[in-house]
Amino acid sequence: MTTHGVVDTPAFMPIGTQGTVKAVTPRELREMNAQIILGNTYHLFVRPGLDVIKHFGGLHNFISWDGPILTDSGGYQIFSLANLRKITEEGVEFQNHIDGARAFISPEIAMEIQAGLGGDIAMALDECVPYPCEYDYAAQSAELTTRWAKRCKAVTASLGDAHAAHSVAATKQLLFGIVQGATFGDLRKQSAQAIVDLDFDGYAIGGVSVGEPEEEMMRAVESTEPFLPRDKPRYAMGLGTPPQLLEMIARGMDMFDCVLPTRLARNGTAFAAAGTLNLKNAEFALDKNPIEENCTCQACREFSRGYIRHLIKAEEILGLRLITLHNLHFYLNLMSRARTEIESGTFDQFRKAFVAEYKTRDAITVE
């Protein structure tokens, strides 16, 4: 339960990096039954900037989305800047990717920015280490993430009343902690225990989907999950392919976000039960079928593969719009189906059948 409504889990969160799910309107998101979207704090902090979003009364008002929003802490993007950032106990100094201006984010500042954005769920600032990562660095980093998580928690606790008076959100912003520990089982366990000790509203598993093999990803989640409380949402960050999502659900995960549906759409790639389709391929030129038979998305109800292929080849925006609608629908529908199967007690059969039918393996190349 968030300020802007209930989120049924497992849930997929379309990513609205720069204040928009790429190429999609809020109306289209509602029509595809998106329950919650993700906003990227780093991008919004750099452009248009916190002052602008506060001026508009917070992110919901600014982007005209009245459902729940989760904002990340900005950490992942800042650590992706590689040479443009410097990390200390206090926080991270970085140069932004737009104009190279220097800025500094500490756990306290990350909380302040997210309070200003007014999302329903905020994330604690963490350090996300790359893959592969040395054990010693991963251990120190996970401990730093814990100390930062403690400071984030302290800020929101102390903000308490002030928050209620100043925040654009009428009610409480939830705060999730993030477990790190790279690919090391004992570090994952230590991190999970330390973060859970701080008592957050939900828990995320970070540092996955950073280039590691799928087995390592599964192991990282498996070594974390037993230490997360069963009555709080668990969020596997930055995942994944459709089969990976089902495997993660089987491993107790509740929330997901992933760029694949929107990013692959811009590349002409559509998701289907049998795997991904590259609609640029000549084989689709005369294909009168929809992307996927029986799919109820706007693209499949009205348009053929042949037409969408033409649009993609001609670099028409409508092409990537239609595939984006389909791909997001595919992910959201997969979660909806998973919820139904869980309720019926048939999720495991469903997962096995889906994974067996889904043929695309490691063939997804992100542009």
Add this chain to the structure above:
Amino acid sequence: MTTHGVVDTPAFMPIGTQGTVKAVTPRELREMNAQIILGNTYHLFVRPGLDVIKHFGGLHNFISWDGPILTDSGGYQIFSLANLRKITEEGVEFQNHIDGARAFISPEIAMEIQAGLGGDIAMALDECVPYPCEYDYAAQSAELTTRWAKRCKAVTASLGDAHAAHSVAATKQLLFGIVQGATFGDLRKQSAQAIVDLDFDGYAIGGVSVGEPEEEMMRAVESTEPFLPRDKPRYAMGLGTPPQLLEMIARGMDMFDCVLPTRLARNGTAFAAAGTLNLKNAEFALDKNPIEENCTCQACREFSRGYIRHLIKAEEILGLRLITLHNLHFYLNLMSRARTEIESGTFDQFRKAFVAEYKTRDAITVE
């Protein structure tokens, strides 16, 4: 009255160059009360090609638009290819802009392609001369256009029964003739008389909006109009700014097409009653107003100038989508208003007031 419905005039036709009005779905076109759209024969002939579109049962089916479509003859685009084409009595030989492949279009072929596309209104093949143009060349060219028009007319007449059997359109495709004559009054008169003698379903004024000053454009239309029959639609090709459209309506024009609403949108420029707004400007960063007060388009109902500015600055597709929706709505709504004012007998006052309020003059630079 066309095969796919009635078109109330004056009417603006959004341009669907490559089988899509750029960035817009057919549903969105219906929601903004677009009555008829334009398809570019040249572009569709080059990609995806006539065979593909015929395979899908014609342009309406291919693009999922069930309203009327007007297809141009392809002439304008081919003559824009400049050095890549060679013109003879028989027709035009050209190299396409995609892969440089050679092709040939004659009046007969232009009719055959348009029959295959299955639009509701086809256009005769004409030569569109550039501005400025020598008198002698303009005279010869207008005569060639007349001879080509005669051949186009002959094709559709002879196709008659065969057409009814083979065409994807269930009923008759209308054919419009095009008047040329550049900026020369006597040539315009001669061309109009010769084309009207051939008895088309409607008449277009071509060779305007090709770089000439506005007064020349007005004069070209004024010297053509008296020779066009009053009971047939008159189409001023490739026009124009909002004030120009009203001036053209005052001069007896019924139909228009123009790239400005969609092209300027991609550049961040929005139409408003007071003139164009460049939404990239910093002045809009904190602006909570819609693009235009009281506008009923989707963009103005839900989004602020400040948000749209952010999207454009961040190069997000949603930004150009929203401005495109607004701009097309603006043009379509202007035509709807013009129809109402004409019915009330108050069009002249409306036109004068609109033109006086509209401040943008020669300031529109197309990217």
